[in-house]
Amino acid sequence: MTLAPPTPGTDRAARPRRGPRGRAGEGAAGYAFLTPILVLLGVFVFVPLAGAVVISLQRTNGFGDGTFIGLDNYGRLFTDPVFWRSALNTTLFTIIVTPLSMALGLGAAVLLNSVLPARGVFRSILIVPMAISGVATALIGVLAFDENSGIVDKLLRAVGLPAISWQSDGTAAFVSVVLVTLWWRVGFNMLIYLAGLQGISPAIYEAAKLDGASGWQRFRYMTVPMVGPSSFFLLIMNVIYSFQVFDIVFVLTGGGPQNATSVLVTYAYDTGFEVRDQGYASAIGVVLLVLMLGFTAVQWRISRTRDLVE
Template sequence: MPRARSAETRTAYAFLSPTVLLLGLFVFVPLGWALLISLQHTNGFGEGGFVGLRNYGRLLTDARFWRAAANTVLFTVLVTPLSMLLGLGVALLLDSALPLRALFRSVLILPMAVSGVATALTGLLVFDQDRGIVNAGLRSLGLHAVHWQSGGVAAFVSVVVVTLWWRVGFNMLIYLTGLQALDPLLQEAAALDGAGWWQRLRHVTVPLLAPSTGFLVVINVIYSFQVFDIVFVMTGGGPGDATSVLVTYAYETGFSQRDQGYGAAIGVVLLVLTLAFTAVQWRASRGGDVES
């Protein structure tokens, strides 16, 4: 028995070793290097000088950092619940006897097949303030065009709308999978007890979709914290930092201003925030599972 267990252990390690090696090479080593760089003052791509926690101290008095952090939080607060609500609504429609369900499902999932850069370029075709489809439509109706790139609020709205178009299909797919896994007898029992559609949705369907909801909250918040490509392509963080988020600010600091130490410090702070939220959400979901 001990020999068999030892052989199973060696086999398990053999299967795990490629994954552990790849994680170490492409995740843990870069993270450690970023943490090391965040403790240095750099000016270009040469060797930096060790400054300890001075880069993190700069964050406390950096107005642009706090503006980017506030924009990141606002983006997360808007995109996460809206994309999840829209995804749930569409999933409920596709789970019912809706005509052409397969076609609608394919159309909604289609944005998931393209990259964020391609999505942002498509968004520019729609929201470009000079030649975009939206402004062309407004002008044809005799209305004033919207300054999608030069107006702060309008630029932020355009980024949110394009992100919703990109994210709703993924949320819909997860919710639709959860809906199709539910026992239909529960809905029938609630209907026999006199529960209407809204009551069944609120007291039966939504609580049973709690695992899907918990998963989507974590995934959408992590994505929102790390959003880069759509913002970078559509607005570049402008105008006047109106759409600047933490990742675009870290990129600008590290690669445009060549201050890699400070840019790495911003990235480390973002990593800590993401891990903290994930840990809190994980503990909350585990607590809910234990109580249930």
């Protein structure tokens, strides 16, 4: 018994068509699932953001209602040397930490995705910093980099090298912040890259190896492009984190010495809670938000790997 081949369009005709009521029901169900998230975003993100914008247009002293002054707080930013120093420190911190943490994370992911002995142990060691908060990480950094009783200076003296003034020298203080941040961020980058690498078929590497590609060529022309979506995600996340860094700087150096490690968020905190000029602090926060939105939009437009599927 032979079956007649299906005529063109039979399957399509057999599929039930959703009417307007069906589509409306699906849309209503989708909005019902989104409603709790939208409510949380509205209460904890959009309402405070709108409040910050309103406060940034006022002169405040922490007591009573503010006085509306328009855009004066934003104009004040252009003549504030501490703001520009903090902006420069934030940019320099981002330029250093973002590529280094991503490169170290990718290198660790490639090693731990191979047949390295005890790779499970090394993965756990790198991921451990993710399990603790930034404040706890900074406190560990204080124990390591304290210029009077820190572990690092003790080791330097033990091998005959001079101790480093981690708190009183601006460059050394900045370096200590970068090192502690890298220790904290590399594990997260490694985890994301490792997930991307494990989605790549080993057969692709075997074929390239048979074609005579060296290890560096496989890494440069295969691994790096194929983890492009992971790199795009990590670039956005690392830049946002770097521009919003606060806890490690606040605990480790407090922005000193002489504003050498002051970043935009620590400066906004000092202005809003110590000087009690909440209007000016809100203006700094709004400018920081605009910078982050601009960077994300530009990166989204120019990236060619954000939508690639491994």
